[in-house]
Amino acid sequence: MADYAVIDTAEGLAAASEALAGGHGPVAVDVERASGFRYSQRAYLIQVFRRGAGIFLFDPPPIGDFAALQAAIGEEEWILHAASQDLPSLRELDLVPRVIFDTELASRMLGHDRVGLGAVVEDTLGITLAKAHSASDWSTRPLPQSWLDYAAKDVEHLVDVRDALVDELEEQGKTQFAREEFAAVLERAPKAVREDPWRRLSGLHTVRGRRGLAVARSLWQAREAYAQEQDIAPGRLVPDRSLIAAVLADPKSKQELAALKDFSGRASRSQLDRWWAAIEAGRAETELPPDRVPSDTLPPPRAWVDRNPDADARLKAARPVVEAIAEQLGMPTENLLTPEMLRRVAWSPPGEDAESVAGALATLGARQWQIAHTAQQIAQAFVESHQPPAERSEPPS
Known part of the structure; x- marks a missing residue:
């Protein structure tokens, strides 16, 4: 087990940032929080690795200002695993990548059965990672050396994993799909705070x-x-x-x-x-809360046959079509099109032609590659949902 030191000063950050700037290729980044222990979702450890520079572990609370690190690596590609989980904590520190590669999302799109970090490292590189401290309280100080070793390994292999997944994406013709997905993760606005x-x-x-x-x-x-x-x-x-x-x-x-x-x-x-x-x-209290609040949540699909039978027919016709396309592409259906998107388009379509369906999907946040693969087929399924079963076409195979 290597002996890792945690950087917790501005001087240490400056030296590490200079070393990282002198490295080459993309930068692997990971964040450890104290979810379930602390109220905040702040970062309590940031791990960074770059070829030609090495591994650096940063203690965010005492450092505070990460401008030097942002300047050193901000324009490079950042490799993260499940980026949507780590980006909010990084943004709190003004650490914002220009472009990312998400190894978990890439694995999903490639149809890997297991997409946890340990599983992806093992499947792509044949290396087994221990996950003993994934649910630990990372606000603990000092951090035990065994925890630091675990944290360092989370980034040590990410660049090699990324390279393997890049080749696999190219082989499956999914490189552009992945780029659109990564950009969407990076551009996604934070979730709005619930009113109640x-x-x-x-x-x-x-x-x-x-x-x-x-x-x-x-x-x-x-x-x-x-x-x-x-x-x-x-x-x-x-x-x-x-x-x-x-x-x-x-x-x-x-x-x-x-x-x-x-x-x-x-x-x-x-x-x-x-x-x-x-x-x-x-x-x-004199202003009592209402028993229920207005919501744009759709009814559960099992209730559609009574609440909106036309929508029920549309959904039942379109769902197997989308599932068949996802199977063709070798990825989970939800990565081709989320169930919520399909339900919303089926519930109240602006029209049943491909252009209308494409516009509705785009408004809901679907990426262009998703729309290109599904809009025409969904529109056809919507039209056929009004026809007798004998006249309907088979899902694509």
């Missing part, structure tokens, strides 16, 4: 009445504020099920809340005043 994020409380469906919802909302808000203040994952303070248990139990006093067996968690008793104040605030 508290409604994602697990078990909220068991709460009846607007007053109960107000108490649930108040408890969620109190936990969220404390979690952010302490930088601890909310569920580690008081789990969702405990908040819901408190709402359903409807305790008459702080003592009753404290005695509630299902109200548990590391902060359930130490912050009892906080939770009781939240319950009282929810009970006193």
Whole structure:
């Protein structure tokens, strides 16, 4: 096991950045967070490897300003595995690539059965990686040497993996597909913040009445504020099920809340005043939340036959067609076209000709290669959905 040092000073960053600038070829980048332990999704370790430069491990909190690293590698191709997970944490530090290669996404498009980093390294290079610390608390300081060795190996082989996947993409005629997918990942806007994020409380469906919802909302808000203040994952303070248990139990006093067996968690008793104040605030709330909020979510497909039978027929006709095209291309159906895109076009198509379907898919965010492979076939399936089964054509083979 190699002995790795973590860079945690501006001077160390400057020296490493200079070395990386002097390397050659694309740059492998990985991020370790403390998901499930901390409130934030900030990076607690950044690993970078480049041929001719070596491996560098950076400790983001004490460094703070990563302008030197961005200047050194910002114009190069960055290789990441599951880039959509790491890009938000990197952007928080103003580390933004111009172009990326996503080894997980490339593996999906190539039809690999296993797409985790360890599996992809093993399948392409025949090297086995241990994944012992993937769920560790990376905010731990100092980081154990075994963790650093694990983290370094996450980038050590990425350039070789990328080269192998580049060849495979070329062999399968998917190079342009991959470029469009990588660009889409890089350009994708951050998810909009939900208007009522508290409604994602697990078990909220068991709460009846607007007053109960107000108490649930108040408890969620109190936990969220404390979690952010302490930088601890909310569920580690008081789990969702405990908040819901408190709402359903409807305790008459702080003592009753404290005695509630299902109200548990590391902060359930130490912050009892906080939770009781939240319950009282929810009970006193004058602006009660509605039982349901408007949503553009489509009904589940099983309900379509009654809610929108024409859409049901369109979806049932188009789904096997898209699945057949994906099988032809040797990739999962969802990488050819997400089920949500197909459902939305089937539910309310602007027209049943290829041009209209193509326009609708583009509006929903489909890439040009996806549209080119599916729009005509989907349009044909929509038209045939109105015809008797005997007159329909077979899916492409």
